[in-house]
Every structure is written in C-alpha cells, then in structure tokens.
Amino acid sequence: MKIEVLGGGCANCAKLYKSVEEAVKTMGITAEILKVEDYDKIIEYGITSTPAIAIDGKVMSTGKVLKPAEVQSLLEA
Amino acid sequence: MLKIFTLFGDWVSYSILGLSEESRVGAAVQFFADDTTKIFFLLTIMIYLISFLRAGLDTDKIRHYLNGKSRFAGYTLASGFGAITPFCSCSSIPLFLGFTSARIPLGITMAFLITSPMINEVAILLLGSLFGIKFTILYVATGLSAGILGGIFIDLIGAEKYLMPIGRKAADFAADETKSHIQTGKIQKSLNIKKRHDFALEEFKTIFKRVWIWVIVGVGIGSFLHGFIPDGFIESKLGSGSWWSVPAAVLLGIPLYSNASGIIPIAQSLLAKGLPMGTTLALMMSVVGASLPEFTMLRQVMKPKLLLIFFAMLLVFFTIAGWIFNLIF
Numbered sequence: 001m002k003i004e005v006l007g008g009g010c011a012n013c014a015k016l017y018k019s020v021e022e023a024v025k026t027m028g029i030t031a032e033i034l035k036v037e038d039y040d041k042i043i044e045y046g047i048t049s050t051p052a053i054a055i056d057g058k059v060m061s062t063g064k065v066l067k068p069a070e071v072q073s074l075l076e077a
Numbered sequence: 078m079l080k081i082f083t084l085f086g087d088w089v090s091y092s093i094l095g096l097s098e099e100s101r102v103g104a105a106v107q108f109f110a111d112d113t114t115k116i117f118f119l120l121t122i123m124i125y126l127i128s129f130l131r132a133g134l135d136t137d138k139i140r141h142y143l144n145g146k147s148r149f150a151g152y153t154l155a156s157g158f159g160a161i162t163p164f165c166s167c168s169s170i171p172l173f174l175g176f177t178s179a180r181i182p183l184g185i186t187m188a189f190l191i192t193s194p195m196i197n198e199v200a201i202l203l204l205g206s207l208f209g210i211k212f213t214i215l216y217v218a219t220g221l222s223a224g225i226l227g228g229i230f231i232d233l234i235g236a237e238k239y240l241m242p243i244g245r246k247a248a249d250f251a252a253d254e255t256k257s258h259i260q261t262g263k264i265q266k267s268l269n270i271k272k273r274h275d276f277a278l279e280e281f282k283t284i285f286k287r288v289w290i291w292v293i294v295g296v297g298i299g300s301f302l303h304g305f306i307p308d309g310f311i312e313s314k315l316g317s318g319s320w321w322s323v324p325a326a327v328l329l330g331i332p333l334y335s336n337a338s339g340i341i342p343i344a345q346s347l348l349a350k351g352l353p354m355g356t357t358l359a360l361m362m363s364v365v366g367a368s369l370p371e372f373t374m375l376r377q378v379m380k381p382k383l384l385l386i387f388f389a390m391l392l393v394f395f396t397i398a399g400w401i402f403n404l405i406f
Contacts, residue, residue, distance in 0.1 A: 006168070008167055008170060008171070008374075010167035012165075012167060013167075027141060029104070039170060039174065039243045039245060039377070040246065042171065042174070043174045043175075043178060043243065043246060043250065044249055046174050046175060046178060046400070047171055048135075048136035048137050048139075048140050048168075048171055048175030048176060049135070049137075049165075049168040049171050049172060049175075050167060050168055050169075050171045056347055062135070062136075063135055063136060063168065066332045
C-alpha cells in the first residue's frame with residue numbers, strides 16, 4: 001500500500017504525516033508513507049486544498065488534518 | 078445582552094484592582110477585560126454556528142460549481158464563495174493550481190483568493206456586534222467588490238502571460254482536452270446532525286486555537302489606544318480633512334499582518350477615538366487583505382511582475398474605497 005501525504009510543507013502537512021504514521025503503526029500494516037511537497041507532482045492529483053492523502057494513487061481526503069483514528073477508518077475502507 | 082461584559086470589565090478594573098475610572102490605566106484595563114471576554118464569547122458561538130451550517134462545503138465542490146459558469150456569474154460567485162470559506166494561506170497554491178487546471182479563468186480564481194482572507198463569517202459577526210450593521214455592510218461590500226473588480230482586472234491584463242512554470246502547467250492542463258475531469262476517490266459522506274456537530278466542534282477548536290492570540294494582542298493594543306490616547310487626538314491629526322491619511326493607512330497596513338479577528342478591536346478603538354470611517358476601513362482591509370504570508374505563497378505561481386500589479390491594484394482599490402467612505406460618512 002502506498003500512502004502519500006500531499007502538501008507544500010506547512011505545519012498542517014507535518015501533522016497529517018504524523019497521523020498517518022501513527023495509524024499505520026496502530027493497524028500494524030505494511031505501507032509506504034511518502035511526503036509529496038513538489039507542486040509539479042501535486043498538480044497531477046487535481047486537488048484544491050492541502051493537506052491531502054492519496055492511497056495507491058487515489059485521493060481520499062483533502063484540506064483536513066485528520067486524526068490517526070480518522071486515517072485508520074480511511075485505510076480500513 | 079453584551080452589557081454583561083462591560084460590567085465584568087468594570088468589576089475587574091474598578092472593584093478588584095481598585096483602579097480609578099478616570100485614570101488611563103483604569104480605562105485601559107476595563108477595556109481589555111471587557112473586550113477579551115466579549116470577543117471570546119462571541120467567537121465561540123459564531124464559529125460553532127457557522128461551521129455547523131457550512132459543514133460539507135469544500136473547495137472541491139466550489140470548483141465543481143464554478144466550472145463552466147459565465148464570466149460575470151463567475152466573478153460574483155467566486156467572490157461570494159471566498160467570503161464564506163475560511164482561509165488558510167497554505168492552501169492558496171493548491172487552490173490556485175486546482176481551479177486553473179479545471180479551466181476556471183484566472184480572474185475568477187483570484188476573485189476567490191482576494192475575498193477569502195478578507196471576509197470570513199467570524200469577522201463579519203464580530204464586526205456586527207462591535208461596530209454595528211452599517212460598518213459591517215460597508216466592509217463586506219468593499220471586500221466583495223474588491224474580489225469582483227480584482228478578478229476582472231486580472232483577466233483584462235491577460236495575467237496568464239505572467240505565470241510561473243507551475244502556474245503555466247496548470248493552465249496547460251486546462252487546455253488539454255484529454256484531462257477533462259478531475260477525478261478523486263474521495264469518500265463523499267452524507268451529513269447528519271451528529272456529523273455537523275462533530276465538524277463544528279473540530280472547526281471551533283482549530284479556528285479558536287489559531288485566533289485567540291491575535292485577539293489578545295489586538296485587544297491589548299486597542300486597550301492602550303483606548304486608555305492612553307486622548308479622545309480628540311486622532312481626529313485632530315488624521316480627521317477627514319487630511320486626504321493623505323487614507324493612502325497612509327493603506328501603506329501602514331502592508332507590513333502589518335493580522336487575522337481579521339485581531340485587527341477588529343484595534344479598529345474599534347481607532348474609530349472611537351475619531352479616526353474617520355473610510356480611513357479605518359482602508360487600514361483594516363490593507364492589514365488583512367494584503368498579507369505577506371499569502372503573497373509569499375502566491376509568489377510561487379505568479380511572476381513578480383504580476384504579483385506587483387496585483388498588489389498595487391489592491392492598494393489602489395482600498396485607497397479609493399477609503400476616500401469614498403470618508404466622503405459619504
């Protein structure tokens with residue numbers, strides 16, 4: 001599973017990244033967590049607000065700093 | 078109903094601390110205690126209520142809605158949406174890129190980005206309770222006009238010519254017919270009362286955490302002005318007679334950056350001390366609307382020339398608005 005955290009590098013993006021890390025740890029799954037800060041790549045996802053999460057290439061959440069529990073429910077879906 | 082805060086302020090300053098009503102320190106402390114509690118109370122209610130109503134409206138939906146609208150409708154709608162959407166400068170770039178890629182004209186995108194930092198529901202309701210309905214309508218009308226006229230201006234000057242490579246890429250995306258719809262796998266959840274409440278509570282915590290320090294600083298400065306500046310002082314120096322006070326206020330607002338909630342207590346004191354309405358408005362708009370953080374962000378998608386033109390346009394607009402309101406009121 002590839003999880004990308006999209007965002008230009010502000011504090012919120014860092015928080016979301018931590019949430020994802022925690023969720024993955026809690027769930028005990030194997031996942032590659034990447035931070036995408038380059039706008040050249042972010043633009044390909046067609047989002048309008050950050051921070052955002054893409055799972056295996058599909059955007060699943062935008063503009064919110066999700067809590068670990070919320071990330072978990074995203075991953076479980 | 079808000080009298081209770083004035084009474085609280087009186088109690089803290091004159092009863093608890095034993096300061097004199099006539100003293101400057103006494104007046105300043107009273108104002109501080111009065112205003113901080115009042116603003117925090119209003120903020121709590123407003124943020125929760127508005128967030129509750131606003132739950133589910135996000136920028137993706139707005140983009141979808143703006144797509145394909147005629148120019149005139151576009152500028153007006155984008156301004157309106159910007160007014161009701163909370164602003165986060167870190168989202169300026171994704172928003173700019175996302176809207177542009179979806180074939181939304183630059184001017185319409187900019188209309189949104191102009192009004193978004195200037196008008197938010199929280200500021201409006203604060204303004205309404207502290208300044209009265211007249212000033213609030215002025216502020217909102219000016220903000221919306223800035224968005225609409227600014228958007229038109231941006232398109233008139235052909236701003237697409239002045240985009241940074243990443244901005245160009247977004248515009249090219251739009252032109253590319255094979256990439257017509259932006260698809261996301263986002264789970265669209267239906268909203269019920271509980272979800273709205275959860276959202277509103279989250280928004281309240283987030284926004285309050287971001288805003289409270291500005292309120293303290295803003296009211297602090299306001300208290301100082303209230304207690305230590307004599308009533309006629311501002312009027313005598315900067316009263317409606319001096320035309321240059323408006324552009325001066327606008328220029329002063331550039332290096333100053335504040336959240337809309339923080340500048341309001343300061344503006345309140347200035348108005349009370351005799352600063353003309355138009356000048357106060359111009360200062361507020363300049364502080365909130367021409368902000369360095371947002372411009373630093375936009376710098377990444379706009380070439381310096383465009384950014385400068387955009388900036389100058391805003392300043393000219395605020396100045397003219399200030400002059401007009403000084404004449405009317």
